[in-house]
Amino acid sequence: MNAPFDLTKNMTAGAVTRERSVDIANVSRRKFLRGVSALGGLVLAVGYSDALHAEDPPKYGADGMPHGWVDNPLVFVAIGEDGIVSIVCHRSEMGQGVRTGMPMIVADELEADWTRVRVVQAPGDEARYGNQDTDGSRSTRHFFLPMRRCGAAARQMLEAAAAARWNVAIAEVQAKNGEVVHGASGRRLGYDALAKAAATMPLPAADAIRLKDPSQFRYIGTGKLKLVDAHDIVTGNTQYGMDTRLPGMLYAVVARPQVYGGKVVSYDAAATLKVPGVIKVVAIDAREGAPQFNPLGGVAVIARNTWAAMQGRKALKIVWDDGPNASYDSVAYRATLEEAARKSGPAVRNDGDFTAAAAAAAKRITAEYYLPHLAHASMEPPAASARITQGKCEVWGCFQSPQAARDLVAKRIGMPVEDVTVHVTLLGGGFGRKSKPDYGIEAAVLSKAMDGKPVKVVWTRDDDLHNDYFHTVSVEHLEAGVDAKGLPVAWLHRSVAPTIMSTFDTAARQEANWELGMGVINVPFAIPNIRIENPEAIAHTRIGWFRSVSNIPHAFAVQSFVGELAAAAGRDPKDYLLEVIGPARVVTPKMLGDTWNHGESPERYPVDTGRLRGVTELAAKEAGWGRTLHKGSGLGIAAHYSFVSYVAVVVEVAVDAKGEVSIPRVDIAIDCGATVNPERVRAQMQGACVMGVSAATTGAITFKDGRAQQDNFHQYLVTRMPAAPREIRVHIVPGDYNKPLGGVGEPGVPPVLPALCNAIFAATGKRIRQLPIGDQLKS
């Protein structure tokens, strides 16, 4: 049916496909893993362009990601003789709306009739589709232009086919909403009739692709299209990783070590095998060394259905060796971090002379903040299915990084990568957890152990909370010297937190440049003496990316501290924040000590304090900053730059006599450049406010005897409707499509936490310095 524009026929596409020549094992967020050497046999993104090929110019944006980008319409577009336009989405949908947004870009340039567009999800195949790591708030900013070019090239091929059919000049015809029209004669042909001929037209050369003028966009920027999956979602007709069904499928749950680095010494499955429905018990080996994305090992119970597998697991008798982290304890560890935070540590940025300036300052102010581990707790726990038939392995799962899943499955079960297919389902939330495909490898290992039968691995909620790649825990120590007006002239920030790098290199003790570049090293403040220190911290559990990553602790500390300084100066917090940001200016990231810049070019993406000021002023204005509130209520403000976007938040809080916190209203302003789907930008900002509130008010994973103490949602408390902000007003700064775009999925979260705590200070005079707020305000 989809013969024209049939993609398989034209795979090479040399003219418009750029692929990386560097062969690098695929690991999600690979670009970040700079400077790590070969670990446990898995070659990570070693040094990337600047270490492996020091002579090459550095690559940024989509160019800097493994397998870069592809804009070939023969890869992304197929038009059937029924007129249905199939558009491939190669990024994973986890609620950000990418399955609507990416195809919308192609469809707009293609002049496709959206009612006739079908979205096809790409399997993990980066050589074909370009980078697929759906993380780092990158999809739109990296693929806006490639997808536009892709749609425009297809449109031009359709126009060329029509012009040839009518024997007129191409300039005389124009594609419009699913048809090509010859204005002079009034003739028109639908894409269905043209598709076959169009597919034989040459691909336009890169410099011959004519992009639309943004004023002509049909879908982009309107926010009017409904989500492509909305109908299936509301009718229960979707397929998430948890929902895969295959003929003869078996179901597995795994007893994994409860302590990081723990191992099975021995196990007795006799009782398990008597549980009705249990079929087999299989050990999964743990790998030596850093965990990376490998399964943690343990004992799997395979059964006729998930419930039987869960009952069988309960009956297992396992002797564990808890290993070196058996004494990990959150209370003791906090003391360890605090000790490190109170001593001088290695400087990672040093402007001017903090010590001298602080000594000469009119006043010195110190504060310390603590943020606990968090679990992602996506509503869909990790789940994947695998089947091996005739020497080929197929995997289905909710993966943010399907190519990594593919490579690692192939490696683990000893198959060539070409023989492994990874199908990407919908993700029931991701938040960074599903960038690590350990559960996909588990499924493949178990299918192999069952002679290739289809096996689905289901993580239960306690599995998810006990064996997460946790958001880091941190102590943030800040000191400032202020002048006679109360403005900071000296700024010291010591950030102490186990690094995500520890998941790839057990010796890693310090935050990577990309963790420091998330709002601690690159504070864009007009302060002459700035010293940022990063003392060492040892990880005792798996640490991983959590939506917004290190921006959460960094922004919380920095923006809370600015609030504290404003209070000490007796100043309005909004005016004071603007003064600390300083006048509008464009700063190179390097001047801020940031060698990472979210992987983006420092020239295309400098830090623009004018934009940070802009969102701060916009949020304040829209929130009615300065308005009179009832006793016990207050407004708090915070602004943060992350994922090359600028966000400011004003929270209105009410704290009652019992210390109960409620949030009547949040105003959030974002400047992410131009938007493809402003309606989804609003949704992401609304969601970010709820997730930020959740982390600030109740979120915490604590450890005792090496074990995460929270088993389910009665202990790991996440925000529910009654505690969510009653009203969230989103303000989007209009952008220019000819300028670089910013991220959206993550930058909304970080300023929410300090804005809330600044509001609580305004309402009660109580300064929150440790999260979660919990019952700290209860009398």
Add this chain to the structure above:
Amino acid sequence: MTRLNINGKQHVVDLPADTPLLWVLRDELGMTGTKFGCGMALCGACTVHIDGQPGRACVTPISALGNKKVVTIEAIGTDKVGQAVQAAWIDMGVPQCGYCQAGQIMAATALLRKKPKPTDADIEAAMAGNICRCGTYGRIRAAIKQAAGEKGATA
């Protein structure tokens, strides 16, 4: 052997009596619209209607169902209220990842069948058991109001 009445159809399953309805629906009958989120009636992702009342399939053993009629997300659209809720959900752009939304829709439909014009307090009380980690609560509230026929609901 246990007989089950699901979405108006009779099913016979040969499973231990304590097997929760959730896993019978999902693994044995192939109806995966009802979601697994916690297994302890804490998150509401598995909400179904049992004789018209919202119930958590993850803690409802099939032995407890007897002749009760179970309705799941797959069939809620045959109900007028359910259909209005689904339409409002699409119109308001409620879903983000969508995983919890089947349970949210079942809970909202049960609320509106009992209280066609719910107050904000009614909505909060009825929906507090359903977690959405993406944070779509504001739109859920607005969509319930729209399904209730309230004019000008916005999210």
